[in-house]
Amino acid sequence: MRTFRFLLRRALMVIPLLVGVVFITFMLVRVGGLDPVGQLAGPTATEAEFAAIREELGLDQSLFRQFLIYAGNVLQGDFGESWLSNRPVLDDILGRAVISLELLFWGVGLGTLVGIPVGLRAAFRPNGRFDQVSRVLSLLGFSIPTYWLGLVTIFVFFYLLGWAPPAMGRISLLVSPPPTITGSYLIDGLLQANWEAARSAFAQMVLPVLCMAVIAAAPIIKQTRAIALDVLSSDPIRYARATGLPERVVRRMVLRNSGVPILTYVGTEITGLVGTMSLIEYVFAWGGLGQYGLNAISRGDFTAVQGYVLALALFSVIVFLVIDILVYLMEPRSDLT
Amino acid sequence: MSLLSVEGLRTHFISRDIDNRVRVAHALNDVSFSIDRGRILGIVGETGAGKSLTAQSVTGLLRPPARVVGGKAVFDGRELTAMSDDELNTVRGAEIAMVVQNPRTSLDPLTRVGDQLVRTHQVHSGGPVATSRQRALEMMEAVGIPDPRSRARAWPHELSGGMAQRILIAMALMNAPKLLIADEPTTGLDVTVQAQILDLLRDLVARLDMATLLITHDLGVVAHFCDEIAVMFAGAIVERGPVREVFRNPAHPYTAGLIAATPERLRSGERSVQFGGPPPDLYNLPKGCHYRPRCPFAGAACHAAPPELETTPGHRALCHFAGAFDRAQEPAE
Ligand SMILES: Nc1ncnc2c1ncn2[C@@H]1O[C@H](COP(=O)(O)OP(=O)(O)OP(=O)(O)O)[C@@H](O)[C@H]1O
Ligand SMILES: [Mg+2]
Numbered sequence: 001m002r003t004f005r006f007l008l009r010r011a012l013m014v015i016p017l018l019v020g021v022v023f024i025t026f027m028l029v030r031v032g033g034l035d036p037v038g039q040l041a042g043p044t045a046t047e048a049e050f051a052a053i054r055e056e057l058g059l060d061q062s063l064f065r066q067f068l069i070y071a072g073n074v075l076q077g078d079f080g081e082s083w084l085s086n087r088p089v090l091d092d093i094l095g096r097a098v099i100s101l102e103l104l105f106w107g108v109g110l111g112t113l114v115g116i117p118v119g120l121r122a123a124f125r126p127n128g129r130f131d132q133v134s135r136v137l138s139l140l141g142f143s144i145p146t147y148w149l150g151l152v153t154i155f156v157f158f159y160l161l162g163w164a165p166p167a168m169g170r171i172s173l174l175v176s177p178p179p180t181i182t183g184s185y186l187i188d189g190l191l192q193a194n195w196e197a198a199r200s201a202f203a204q205m206v207l208p209v210l211c212m213a214v215i216a217a218a219p220i221i222k223q224t225r226a227i228a229l230d231v232l233s234s235d236p237i238r239y240a241r242a243t244g245l246p247e248r249v250v251r252r253m254v255l256r257n258s259g260v261p262i263l264t265y266v267g268t269e270i271t272g273l274v275g276t277m278s279l280i281e282y283v284f285a286w287g288g289l290g291q292y293g294l295n296a297i298s299r300g301d302f303t304a305v306q307g308y309v310l311a312l313a314l315f316s317v318i319v320f321l322v323i324d325i326l327v328y329l330m331e332p333r334s335d336l337t
Numbered sequence: 338m339s340l341l342s343v344e345g346l347r348t349h350f351i352s353r354d355i356d357n358r359v360r361v362a363h364a365l366n367d368v369s370f371s372i373d374r375g376r377i378l379g380i381v382g383e384t385g386a387g388k389s390l391t392a393q394s395v396t397g398l399l400r401p402p403a404r405v406v407g408g409k410a411v412f413d414g415r416e417l418t419a420m421s422d423d424e425l426n427t428v429r430g431a432e433i434a435m436v437v438q439n440p441r442t443s444l445d446p447l448t449r450v451g452d453q454l455v456r457t458h459q460v461h462s463g464g465p466v467a468t469s470r471q472r473a474l475e476m477m478e479a480v481g482i483p484d485p486r487s488r489a490r491a492w493p494h495e496l497s498g499g500m501a502q503r504i505l506i507a508m509a510l511m512n513a514p515k516l517l518i519a520d521e522p523t524t525g526l527d528v529t530v531q532a533q534i535l536d537l538l539r540d541l542v543a544r545l546d547m548a549t550l551l552i553t554h555d556l557g558v559v560a561h562f563c564d565e566i567a568v569m570f571a572g573a574i575v576e577r578g579p580v581r582e583v584f585r586n587p588a589h590p591y592t593a594g595l596i597a598a599t600p601e602r603l604r605s606g607e608r609s610v611q612f613g614g615p616p617p618d619l620y621n622l623p624k625g626c627h628y629r630p631r632c633p634f635a636g637a638a639c640h641a642a643p644p645e646l647e648t649t650p651g652h653r654a655l656c657h658f659a660g661a662f663d664r665a666q667e668p669a670e
């Protein structure tokens with residue numbers, strides 16, 4: 001019951017957040033220096049043509065009215081049409097979100113699965129051999145530019161070694177994609193026992209997922225180590241040692257007490273990684289939401305950019321909500337919220 | 338034979354500076370004391386004197402870069418300073434129990450206090466869990482916690498400071514220790530609660546025949562609660578002996594200054610007993626007597642390391658002129 005009340009409260013808190021998000025994305029895009037009218041009209045357009053386009057797009061209305069219209073539409077799930085492709089932005093975004101989430105999920109998942117244990121182990125023996133090696137690796141992961149990392153991986157694993165397929169999207173050109181169920185070729189292939197498609201989708205995914213994992217793991221290692229070191233020198237652990245609790249019990253205590261801050265960190269990191277992922281998507285011609293966003297921005301596709309930013313913000317809100325709930329569930333002192 | 342005897346214990350912080358030169362902080366230089374069953378020894382000294390470090394060195398709780406580099410601590414016939422961590426873990430919390438300064442933050446925040454009491458009993462004494470539970474309730478009762486059964490289900494953050502300190506004392510008692518080390522057990526507490534906790538401690542020590550090491554800033558506490566006193570300065574016990582004897586005839590000028598500087602505080606129980614200048618630089622201690630730069634009586638002889646002299650039986654001071662320091666500057670015949 002208490003859990004239910006907590007969930008309800010957290011979910012309700014999302015509403016004002018969303019209103020703010022819609023407003024800010026709306027404003028950002030307006031003041032962001034995009035010039036859709038110029039783009040649509042072309043270089044030879046006359047004043048009258050300009051005015052006509054402005055009117056058609058509703059840009060002659062006051063900013064406030066524009067916002068009300070926009071917010072009302074968003075509420076009804078209408079994100080507008082892409083001014084360049086004339087397709088509903090929402091359809092574009094939904095279709096691509098799955099593709100991006102797939103990459104994000106495996107990349108961050110792998111990065112976390114590696115990063116947390118490595119960080120913990122480094123913290124238990126600070127300045128030991130393991131710590132030093134992991135510190136160098138994580139520094140490397142930090143400092144490599146994303147774009148470059150993608151290109152080098154392709155160069156090494158496709159061009160030099162020939163282990164990976166060419167980086168041309170989510171499935172080999174020679175394999176026909178499975179009919180859509182979830183939108184993920186890998187899962188859809190598996191669900192329909194289309195092993196060829198699943199295999200190809202998997203092979204295409206390996207390199208970009210590895211890149212994402214490297215990018216995700218580096219800061220996770222560093223943060224996990226720092227958090228665990230903090231906990232290790234905290235009063236409860238020192239007192240536990242003073243009361244002669246054996247090392248194995250002490251370590252379990254460290255794990256339990258680091259869990260929440262580590263989880264919270266991973267949550268914030270995920271939302272940040274979405275931006276970085278655009279570049280990986282771009283390099284691997286992934287065709288996901290990130291690549292869509294990059295395209296929309298570079299072409300000044302007003303509604304698409306708006307939709308993209310809104311989708312990212314929505315994603316962040318959801319991630320934080322999920323983290324909050326997980327933290328709540330991990331927290332044994334149930335009267336704390 | 339004493340329950341715990343510490344002889345010439347020295348602890349250094351050994352680190353390297355930017356130029357990779359070794360730097361040594363001489364945090365404990367010569368710590369010797371002993372304590373018997375049923376007795377309370379108070380260790381006093383200004384902040385940074387090394388009181389907590391002494392407790393940590395004796396119980397093997399030092400963390401790098403701190404290291405015991407000399408001397409030994411013998412507890413109940415066994416040399417603590419030569420034990421492995423695993424061996425020490427069988428002593429700590431069992432035969433030697435600790436009560437620390439920050440009771441509220443020291444308990445495991447994610448475990449109910451009753452479970453923590455049970456855990457320490459299970460780890461050290463084993464046996465059926467039901468027995469440990471029973472004992473936890475008894476110990477909570479013994480330290481004056483009302484309604485132990487419901488209190489056992491509390492989370493640490495739900496406790497007041499005084500209540501948390503009682504839990505820590507109960508925790509210390511779980512395995513019937515021979516030695517209790519209490520490092521400023523009342524510092525964070527209200528004055529009235531302080532007195533209650535100290536009374537409780539004194540009561541328990543007498544009843545359970547434990548030896549107790551009480552670390553404090555407060556000479557008043559020592560005067561009221563301790564049988565013996567050890568005065569620390571710059572990582573050395575500069576004077577030790579029976580409380581009445583030391584208070585009446587301080588044999589070391591530092592002790593004399595300490596007592597003289599705190600007539601008011603003796604009663605009010607105020608913190609901090611700093612007087613007469615800054616603490617010495619542990620990286621660069623003065624030659625000879627470490628107290629020399631601050632000593633109003635220092636003479637030429639004080640450039641040599643002082644011996645520990647016994648003025649009356651059991652009353653010793655680390656001073657060339659122990660018991661007669663006010664005549665230090667007179668020419669020796
Ligand atoms: N990492 C370190 N490197 C060098 N010196 C250190 C280090 N950590 C602590 N010290 C020194 O060790 C000395 C002993 O500290 P300790 O905590 O034992 O003092 P204390 O007598 O308990 O003081 P307080 O009354 O404030 O608790 C201090 O002078 C401190 O400066
Ligand atoms: Mg201290």
